[in-house]
Amino acid sequence: MGRKVVLTLHRNDLRMHDNELLHAAHDSSHSDVTHVLPLYVFDERFVELSGFPGYEREGPEARTRLCGFWRTGAFRARFLVEGVYDMRTSLRQRGSDLLLRFGKMEKVTTDVVKALIANGDEVREVILQKEVRTFLHTVMDGAKGLARQFYTEELAIERKLRKALREVGVELRTFDQVPLIHVNDLPFAPEAMPDVFTPFRKRIENLPRLGRPPFPIPSPFKPYPRPPSDSQPWPGYGAHIELEHRGLEYVLHCLLRPLQDTFQLRAGSEGKNQKSAFPYAGGETPALERLEWYFKEGNPPPVARYKETRNGLLGHSYSTKLSPFLAFGFISPRLIVKALDEYDEKFRSTQNTYWIRFELLWRDYFLYAARKFGSKLFTLGGFEERTDPKQAAIKTQPGWWKQWDQDQPLVGQTDKEQPAVRWMQGKTGVPFVDANMAELRESGFMSNRGRQNVASFLTKDLQIDWRLGAEFFESHLIDYEPSNNWGNWAYIAGVGNDPRASRQFNPVKQGNDYDPYGDYVRTWLPQLSAVPTNRIQCPWILSDADFNKYIPKGSYPRKPVIEQPGWKAHYTRRGPSKQGVPNRNERAKNLGPVILGAAAAREQGKKPNGVSTATQTAGGETDGSSRRRETKLNGIVRAEAKQNGSGGGGATKARYLE
Numbered sequence: 001m002g003r004k005v006v007l008t009l010h011r012n013d014l015r016m017h018d019n020e021l022l023h024a025a026h027d028s029s030h031s032d033v034t035h036v037l038p039l040y041v042f043d044e045r046f047v048e049l050s051g052f053p054g055y056e057r058e059g060p061e062a063r064t065r066l067c068g069f070w071r072t073g074a075f076r077a078r079f080l081v082e083g084v085y086d087m088r089t090s091l092r093q094r095g096s097d098l099l100l101r102f103g104k105m106e107k108v109t110t111d112v113v114k115a116l117i118a119n120g121d122e123v124r125e126v127i128l129q130k131e132v133r134t135f136l137h138t139v140m141d142g143a144k145g146l147a148r149q150f151y152t153e154e155l156a157i158e159r160k161l162r163k164a165l166r167e168v169g170v171e172l173r174t175f176d177q178v179p180l181i182h183v184n185d186l187p188f189a190p191e192a193m194p195d196v197f198t199p200f201r202k203r204i205e206n207l208p209r210l211g212r213p214p215f216p217i218p219s220p221f222k223p224y225p226r227p228p229s230d231s232q233p234w235p236g237y238g239a240h241i242e243l244e245h246r247g248l249e250y251v252l253h254c255l256l257r258p259l260q261d262t263f264q265l266r267a268g269s270e271g272k273n274q275k276s277a278f279p280y281a282g283g284e285t286p287a288l289e290r291l292e293w294y295f296k297e298g299n300p301p302p303v304a305r306y307k308e309t310r311n312g313l314l315g316h317s318y319s320t321k322l323s324p325f326l327a328f329g330f331i332s333p334r335l336i337v338k339a340l341d342e343y344d345e346k347f348r349s350t351q352n353t354y355w356i357r358f359e360l361l362w363r364d365y366f367l368y369a370a371r372k373f374g375s376k377l378f379t380l381g382g383f384e385e386r387t388d389p390k391q392a393a394i395k396t397q398p399g400w401w402k403q404w405d406q407d408q409p410l411v412g413q414t415d416k417e418q419p420a421v422r423w424m425q426g427k428t429g430v431p432f433v434d435a436n437m438a439e440l441r442e443s444g445f446m447s448n449r450g451r452q453n454v455a456s457f458l459t460k461d462l463q464i465d466w467r468l469g470a471e472f473f474e475s476h477l478i479d480y481e482p483s484n485n486w487g488n489w490a491y492i493a494g495v496g497n498d499p500r501a502s503r504q505f506n507p508v509k510q511g512n513d514y515d516p517y518g519d520y521v522r523t524w525l526p527q528l529s530a531v532p533t534n535r536i537q538c539p540w541i542l543s544d545a546d547f548n549k550y551i552p553k554g555s556y557p558r559k560p561v562i563e564q565p566g567w568k569a570h571y572t573r574r575g576p577s578k579q580g581v582p583n584r585n586e587r588a589k590n591l592g593p594v595i596l597g598a599a600a601a602r603e604q605g606k607k608p609n610g611v612s613t614a615t616q617t618a619g620g621e622t623d624g625s626s627r628r629r630e631t632k633l634n635g636i637v638r639a640e641a642k643q644n645g646s647g648g649g650g651a652t653k654a655r656y657l658e
């Protein structure tokens, strides 16, 4: 008699705990199912597969759309492979397995289903995690007055898969399990969610509970359907017997092989950087170890200091470091909330746990905002094209953003490279920015504080198209998640949902505040090790003699790529500057028509209003430090972020925060 099989197709849900796919495949509605086949497909659209001998790609290389960076850089590729093999081990320990294949997800899956059917098996259904951005998006075409519909990339793939499976008589079932708050539990229709974070958060916080309880791990596991014979394995690239046996290192080697180009260091190919703030391997096992360590190790455990340490830069203990695990679904957000609840219960303290929940709501906020605004997540004018079309029109005028001229070859001299290139290389000459970029390039991680600073520097100081930054992060970050990355970038660039679009960071002040002894800069820019602490954030003000004395020749730019007047007050650390010229996003709010004129002038090759574009953001500074008001609500300490490091979202009267 043929086997009755359910196929669970895994993407960013590579875990045993709280996995609705595995739960559904084993639950009572499938009591007559005899086998479960878990499948993972390395999809050529997201990960470059040309390093596998004999692999024939169907589509183009897995590169980002605008800048052509590898979509999955070396650190994330390693992290992913580690996680996939970790899940495979866990499944094998339970008598199951994980089938690994390479290609296009919809094609590979359908081929496996066909092979099962040809073998006389009955395929009951294929189960898949629904990605949040799986929806149809309607856009009005202004010129033609027509409504045009776009598929998100995820929806396009899901539709193709559903169609191909239907043709062989098999249904696809999807489950929503990426956000903490299930879509059906939202206190508003997803398309009517509040545009701004604070009202979104407040509505969610009024729910009776934050997220559903996690699903248990199925026990026992239904057996894995072995192929008819070793000589006839399940189809698809990867069926090759050698690949099956060579394992993780071989797969990794093939994935890393093509990932060498100008801005991609040999990152990841040599394993973990000892200095990294994220020293973990990928997978559910390390994720659970981290959770355990963070919530239980020591008395009190690290979670007890989250609020005070979350803006740290060095070492792994300063924040939860759960984002990379969340991005691949190695850990479920509901399990994190369970750990938070248990901690609250045990220690009767909600101070720190509140702030972790708060941050997790930022994650949900960006996930749902991406769903609401669809393709606007990736457009130059961002969400603002829908929320404030007039502002968006100003900010999408030609000349508003500078571009990276990719045809211009590298000149090999730092101070002559294009500003975009200096930013990517971590050679802007502004140590706090460069140290963060070095950390990203050499470890695949960067703190939230660092991300805000380098993003602000690229978009507000250098005025470069923010999508370059988003794509660079997409390529390099191990915790890359589309909605959270692009949403945060748009937010900082002033085209997202930040009610205060003028948010701008002063990297000298930020360096003084968050790296007061220069330890962080010295860790990632060892060539600056000998620079005295009072000059470590602004080495350009050293005399020539001192610069040459402290910094090895040619190892660091003599001058920063840009110097803002507002930084000067912080060279001598006299405290925060009160002066400031509004940055251009602020001007866009107040002086839209003037800037429109300026943009037009720039297009004609003139300097707008006699001001060079480089100085238009002069003086703007945002510290981003916490200004929180804590109130008691329902017996729980709640905190209002007037302005917080991750973009508190609350309106504030101060133009520049100290």
Ligand SMILES: Cc1cc2nc3c(=O)[nH]c(=O)nc-3n(C[C@H](O)[C@H](O)[C@H](O)COP(=O)(O)OP(=O)(O)OC[C@H]3O[C@@H](n4cnc5c(N)ncnc54)[C@H](O)[C@@H]3O)c2cc1C
Binding pocket: 310, 319, 320, 321, 322, 323, 324, 326, 327, 356, 359, 360, 361, 362, 363, 364, 366, 446, 447, 448, 449, 451, 452, 455, 473, 477, 479, 480, 481, 482, 484, 485, 486, 488, 489, 492, 646, 647
């Ligand atoms: C320009 C920019 C790009 C970013 N790109 C990503 C990305 O691709 N993927 C990603 O997961 N996060 C991204 N973030 C958000 C944030 O920087 C990281 O989630 C955070 O640094 C991860 O470290 P952690 O897990 O120790 O965070 P913690 O401080 O411990 O926070 C706990 C969790 O809350 C969530 N969280 C915290 N801050 C934010 C935030 N600002 N937005 C959304 N969720 C948040 C994360 O899931 C995080 O794991 C980006 C932020 C900026 C400014």
